[in-house]
Amino acid sequence: MAYVDVLLSCGNCDKTLKIKKDCTFEEFRKNVKSIFPHLPKDFTISDGDFSELLEDNFHVLKNSRLETWCLVRGSTDESFKLDKPHSELMRYDVHPNALTQSGNYHFSASYQAFAEFIDNSIQATSMNNTKDMDRVIEVHVFLKDNLLVVFDNGEGMTYEGLKAFATYFLSQADRGLEREEVDLTPGYLDGAISKFGVGATQAGFYLGDRIKVITKKDECPFVTEITISKEKLQQRAKEGKPVFEDYRWIRNPGDTSTLAPGEETRCLEDIIKGEAAYPQFTMIVISGIRDFHIDSIREDGGHTLARELAHVYHFYLFGERGRSGNMKLPTLGNSKVPPDFGMSSFLKVDIKLVIEDGRNSNQKKTFNLRDVDDDIESLYQTRAKDWFTFSLTMKVPNQDAHQTVQVANFKKHFYFIRSHE
Ligand SMILES: Nc1ncnc2c1ncn2[C@@H]1O[C@H](COP(=O)(O)OP(=O)(O)O)[C@@H](O)[C@H]1O
């Protein structure tokens, strides 16, 4: 049973009453009277806004406050001059819209939000080579059920990882996650690419209404999962309950009993049953995908999305020399890293995009992003007459070291500006 602490001041006497949420106004007045027995029968109680507490507004105090200060007087004519300052604890929360709506300002196209998850998957699989495991990333889009899954066979998440996933942060620097060696290797291949990302949860709520994370670590026999739902966050905010909390489920691999009936079960049952094949993995499931994302994918069967993602991840798909094998990316002048560092341990990433129409089970289209050859990066490389490589070094606020942005990023813009280059 939850309580509200009512801090009562009567003259220069202060007392605290703990009232239960089911306490009636009459009981409350009785308690006040027993603490201050000298009060006349028709004494008044007003809060810090000088609003008199009455039968019909008492519930507001009980339901929306943690603690409240009240002035008790024998009658409304009595002085309201305070003997000293008083205080009451106010609780305020981040409104869930900060989390669920901010993606609308960060993203202007579906593929950018998909990229947030693929970035995370690339990062999570960056140590797979040490376990002799390929790097598998699969994006499944179920058009008819407005659901998508981003699967990777990366390191998975513990309790703390899930908490980090769910927490609304702005950057990895905020999380204290930045790795020292990050800026020593070419930024596009070190695997730590999501450090300037705006975050998976914001991307998830830009795409849809619910984000379910299903994950397993190699060293743990259990699969764990959490679901963050826009409706539930908003409901809890409306009811004045703590907003940012959810249950983490712990289950056996292959156990489908935590799936919600309907689209989750239809789309995920087979995937969950196949979990046992992977010693470690993470699946981000987004349901309630907004129609405009689905419509734009359906329009050309996913080809544009595949092309955009193939462009973004070109160097992860092909390695530092790109599809053409001609790319000569510069080594950093100030780099402490041997020129071939990273490539020896670099493992290309397999990224697949699977579009399932869902109207009948064999209407499935798979794009292996390495086979997409009309993405802008590939076109640029196959049509380029010459290379103009450069990097840009700049000071990022709050970071001591200067950051070097690699040529790959800038070439893209160059391409756009002079599309016939
Ligand atoms: N696919 C994944 N596998 C393992 N951990 C992940 C995955 N996606 C997200 N995480 C964890 O959740 C955290 C938050 O992700 P995100 O919101 O994208 O922010 P950032 O990538 O900037 O840290 C990551 O730092 C990581 O610890």
Ligand SMILES: [Mg+2]
């Ligand atoms: Mg990220």
